[in-house]
Amino acid sequence: MVLAAGMGTRLVETFDGPKPxxxxxxxxxxxxxxxxxxxxxxxxxxxxxxGFRGDEVRAGVESAAAALPLAIRFAxxxxxxxxxxxxxxxxxxxxxxxxxxxxxADHLFDPRIVGMLAQSPxxxxxxxxxxxxVASVFDFDDATKxxxxxxxxxxxxxxxxxxxxxxxxxxxxxxxxxxxxLDVSVERGERSLSGAMQVLSERGKLRGVPIGDCLWQDIxxxxxxxxxxxLAVKLDEVL
Numbered sequence: 140m141v142l143a144a145g146m147g148t149r150l151v152e153t154f155d156g157p158k159p160x161x162x163x164x165x166x167x168x169x170x171x172x173x174x175x176x177x178x179x180x181x182x183x184x185x186x187x188x189x190g191f192r193g194d195e196v197r198a199g200v201e202s203a204a205a206a207l208p209l210a211i212r213f214a215x216x217x218x219x220x221x222x223x224x225x226x227x228x229x230x231x232x233x234x235x236x237x238x239x240x241x242x243x244a245d246h247l248f249d250p251r252i253v254g255m256l257a258q259s260p261x262x263x264x265x266x267x268x269x270x271x272x273v274a275s276v277f278d279f280d281d282a283t284k285x286x287x288x289x290x291x292x293x294x295x296x297x298x299x300x301x302x303x304x305x306x307x308x309x310x311x312x313x314x315x316x317x318x319x320x321l322d323v324s325v326e327r328g329e330r331s332l333s334g335a336m337q338v339l340s341e342r343g344k345l346r347g348v349p350i351g352d353c354l355w356q357d358i359x360x361x362x363x364x365x366x367x368x369x370l371a372v373k374l375d376e377v378l
Contacts, residue, residue: 140234140313141176142332143169143244144190144219144226149360150245157192159244160199161364164371168358169196169244170203171371176240177208179253184210186233187244188226190219222331224321236315246309247367248355249374255353256312261346265339266312267293269305269347270355276306277356277366283307283333285347293345296336305347307333308355316344 147158154161159169166174169187176182189196197213204211214230227241240253252268259266269285276282284303286295296307311317317335320342324334339345354374356367 140186140188140227140230140239140241141169141172141244142188142223142226142241143196144188144193144216144229145223146191146219147245147359150358150364153361153364157196157199159196161358163247163358163364163367164375166371167199167203168247169200170207171247172242172244173200173207173209173211175248175250176242176253179250180240180257182209182240182253184212186212186214186230186239188214188216188230190216190226193219222329222334224324224330224332224335227332227335228318228321228325231318234315238312238314241311241313241317243309243357245358246355247358247370247374248308248310249350249353252308252310252350252353252355255348255350256310259312259346259348263314264292264344264346265314265317265336266346266348267336268308268310268350268355269293270308271305271349273303273306278360278363279306281359282357283309287347291347291349292343293336293340293347296333296340296345298333305349308350309357310355314344316342320344 284300320338
């Protein structure tokens with residue numbers, strides 16, 4: 140599942156078009172995300188959750204789909220102006236009870252991260268790829284942080300976790316329990332994906348999977364975009 144519903148106001152002011160279709164080294168962000176999921180794991184089908192300018196995003200993805208080894212379905216989040224947990228919920232029926240990878244449409248990442256999640260032994264938990272190289276994270280203040288115990292069970296997640304052990308890369312391998320956790324979070328008044336993950340951490344069902352030397356980059360601002368352009372060139376050279 141790829142969440143592509145948000146407006147992306149901090150970046151789209153610089154570009155003409157919806158954020159998921161902004162080109163990074165010549166390739167739309169969301170196409171790079173879908174490609175990484177296909178290359179990194181045994182992924183044959185993807186669900187893209189659209190929202191803001193959803194028809195344009197869908198058309199852009201469909202135009203690139205022929206070059207991707209994926210069957211792509213779409214779900215629409217009509218409440219895209221609200222927190223991103225509602226985008227997760229919008230695709231609940233399409234996913235069913237199966238485990239699934241989850242990524243944000245605006246995160247560039249090394250496909251090897253997908254394989255690392257699959258190889259993690261904690262199959263009863265939602266697994267989150269985490270970057271322990273916190274000193275090298277670009278725009279660390281804006282990142283979602285995590286705190287882990289000695290077995291990489293995540294005990295806290297959020298923007299303001301102090302101290303923290305790692306940073307959330309925005310790539311998950313989820314069990315169906317994530318939807319129940321989202322329901323609990325919404326009942327608490329928190330409709331974000333991080334809220335659902337916090338519920339899972341309270342249950343001991345959220346595990347971090349360190350990505351080692353793999354590279355990734357969130358793309359929220361023009362400054363992040365410039366970093367992502369350079370990273371995309373590096374990834375293209377090794378793929």
